[in-house]
Amino acid sequence: MFAPGLDTVRQQAALESGPDVIVADLEEFTSPADRPAARARIVTLMAECRARGIVGAVRINKLDGDGLDDLRGVMPGAPAAIFLPHTETAAQIQALDQQITALEREFGLAPRQTEIVPTLESARGIVATAAILSASTRVSACLLAAEDLSADLDAVRGPDGIELHAVRARFLVECIAAGCVPVDCPFNYQDATALAADLAWARRIGLKAKCTVYPHQVAAIHAAFTPSAQQIAQAQDMIGRYEAARDGKPAGGARVDPPDYNTARRLLARDARLREWAQASGDTALS
Known part of the structure; x- marks a missing residue:
């Protein structure tokens, strides 16, 4: 700003x-x-x-x-x-x-x-x-x-x-x-x-x-x-379904393709980094 x-x-x-x-x-x-x-x-x-x-x-x-x-x-x-x-x-x-x-x-x-x-x-x-x-x-x-x-x-x-x-x-x-x-x-x-x-x-x-x-x-x-709660939940669900299908387990829901799986993993990684930064800086917005 x-x-x-x-x-x-x-x-x-x-x-x-x-x-x-x-x-x-x-x-x-x-x-x-x-x-x-x-x-x-x-x-x-x-x-x-x-x-x-x-x-x-x-x-x-x-x-x-x-x-x-x-x-x-x-x-x-x-x-x-x-x-x-x-x-x-x-x-x-x-x-x-x-x-x-x-x-x-x-x-x-x-x-x-x-x-x-x-x-x-x-x-x-x-x-x-x-x-x-x-x-x-x-x-x-x-x-x-x-x-x-x-x-x-x-x-x-x-x-x-x-x-x-x-x-x-x-x-x-x-x-x-x-x-x-x-x-x-x-x-x-x-x-x-x-x-x-x-x-x-x-x-x-x-x-x-x-x-x-x-x-x-x-x-x-x-x-x-900043990843929203909805985006985080969607990413977690997508990762779970992809990994279940990859491991031969019941996945449920629509097929998850590798590009979307990788995008979801990056989103969760970014959320984790932002939370670490917020904790270090004392910012409670992501808590």
């Missing part, structure tokens, strides 16, 4: 929407004149996130812009991750890594505790994904943009999202190959039906995380990417 760096009303709405991560934005959603005050506010916001069991992160500006001042201003708040916009080269990540390392030392933070999340917003960034994601051990996730990427591609936007399907699928493959979590691009239309269809498509191809700037979308995203 992205929130402006200085707007406390929108930050509070973000906190109350129940996201897994809040990204305080110093780039697109904070004017240059407001950035000094926003950096100080974000230090407080990071503490508020931790108090609620929410991961607190910050999107800074590019290092050749206000990024170095942003970084110095927010690092006393110990953000869990720094998002770097318009990433196109491995060198950008390496330079950010060096700056974070120096500031962790200066502010007495645990070394290597701050992750880096590159944001891919251009064709050049997409084709360099492998190099970008392997540029630093701090990189464990990557974010795909929507509007700047669409502008770079000269894509015609629409609520069905077909103009970005190919690049989103490629982004997923690149991230999985690099061992990074792919964070899908935001859905920027105010159309609940189209959002549901977009989330279903994203989950179908394997995406499991998505960003948003709208607090009211958080619940829909969680519902799409």
Whole structure:
């Protein structure tokens, strides 16, 4: 969930929407004149996130812009991750890594505790994904943009999202190959039906995380990417029927084919991982 760096009303709405991560934005959603005050506010916001069991992160500006001042201003708040916009080269990540390392030392933070999340917003960034994601051990996730990427591609936007399907699928493959979590691009239309269809498509191809700037979308995203009680029960039943038939026992019900059996097993494995994460983070939503 992205929130402006200085707007406390929108930050509070973000906190109350129940996201897994809040990204305080110093780039697109904070004017240059407001950035000094926003950096100080974000230090407080990071503490508020931790108090609620929410991961607190910050999107800074590019290092050749206000990024170095942003970084110095927010690092006393110990953000869990720094998002770097318009990433196109491995060198950008390496330079950010060096700056974070120096500031962790200066502010007495645990070394290597701050992750880096590159944001891919251009064709050049997409084709360099492998190099970008392997540029630093701090990189464990990557974010795909929507509007700047669409502008770079000269894509015609629409609520069905077909103009970005190919690049989103490629982004997923690149991230999985690099061992990074792919964070899908935001859905920027105010159309609940189209959002549901977009989330279903994203989950179908394997995406499991998505960003948003709208607090009211958080619940829909969680519902799409978190196995429901009904889905878990169906998966357990499917696995039971498949394994009974495989072992020559009475299975009952319709035939279960191997692809559906394997999908069911992955769903249960994902549910188990989410429950482990919830227990570790103190989140009772899955209990």
